[in-house]
Amino acid sequence: MQTRRRGAALEQAILDAAWAELVEVGYQEMTMAGVAERAGAAKSVLYRRWPDKFDLIRAVVEQRTPALGRLAPTGNLREDVLRVLDGVVARYRGLSVVTGVDPELSSRLRPELAQDAITQLGEALQVAGMDPAAISPRLLRLPITLVIDDLLHHIGEVDPQAITDEIFIPLAELAAAASPPKAP
Structure with a gap:
C-alpha cells in the first residue's frame, strides 16, 4: 500500500x-x-x-534550470552587465534543455527571463550613476536580445563581453549624455 x-x-x-x-x-x-x-x-x-x-x-x-538570481549592482557597470548576461546565457541554455525544439514553449518562457535581466540592467545603470529613464526600453532589451540571438543562431559564438563593450555600454553612455539633466 x-x-x-x-x-x-x-x-x-x-x-x-x-x-x-x-x-x-x-x-x-x-x-x-x-x-x-x-x-x-x-x-x-x-x-x-x-x-x-x-x-x-x-x-x-x-x-x-539555473536561476538568474538577484545580482546586487556593484557600481561597476561593465562587470554588472557581464554578470547579468552570463546569467542569461546559463539560464537560456538550461531553458533550451527543458523546451527542446518546441518554439511555442520557448517563446512563452523567453520574455520572463528577459524581463528579469532588463530589470537588473536598469538597477546596474542606476548604481553606476546613469539615469535608467534616459535609456529606452529597446536599448535595455538589446544586450539580452543579442545574447539570445547568439545562443539560437551562432552556437558557440556567444560573446557577452563584445555585446557589453562594443554595443551596450557605448550606446547607454550616448543615450545618457543626450538626456537632459534632471532638475535639482
Missing part, C-alpha cells in the same frame, strides 16, 4: 512527472491528466497548484 504524499513530496512527484511527460511527449501533447496519472495524483491536486500546463512547466523550468 502506497502512503499518501503531501506537501513538498507530492509537489516534487508532480514536477518530476511533468518533466518526464514533457521529455516523452513534448509540450504540445502534454496534458495535465497525463502528468497526474504519471505522478499518481488526482488532476484536481495539480490544478490547485498550477492553473494550467504552462504554469506547471514554468515551475519545472524554475526547478530544473
